Amino acid sequence: MKTHNATANRFTMIRKKKAGVKSTQIIKRSEGQDHFNARQSGKTRRNKRSDNTQSNAMRKTIIRALPYN
Numbered sequence: 001m002k003t004h005n006a007t008a009n010r011f012t013m014i015r016k017k018k019a020g021v022k023s024t025q026i027i028k029r030s031e032g033q034d035h036f037n038a039r040q041s042g043k044t045r046r047n048k049r050s051d052n053t054q055s056n057a058m059r060k061t062i063i064r065a066l067p068y069n
Contacts, residue, residue: 004065011062012055013069023031026062 006025014025030048054062 001067003068007065026059027051
């Protein structure tokens with residue numbers, strides 16, 4: 001199986017083991033951070049600094065595209 005490189009650049013998989021149960025968390029950087037941020041409100045700029053966790057519906061698709069991560 002091949003890794004989908006566009007997906008590999010956008011998402012990071014974090015594997016955690018909590019109480020004997022393995023869980024995978026998929027994290028994506030917030031979009032729209034490149035430029036023109038001065039015109040955004042303070043709330044929007046603050047929210048762009050943090051990473052976003054992907055939903056369970058997207059998790060299965062992303063894990064299939066990243067078989068070796």
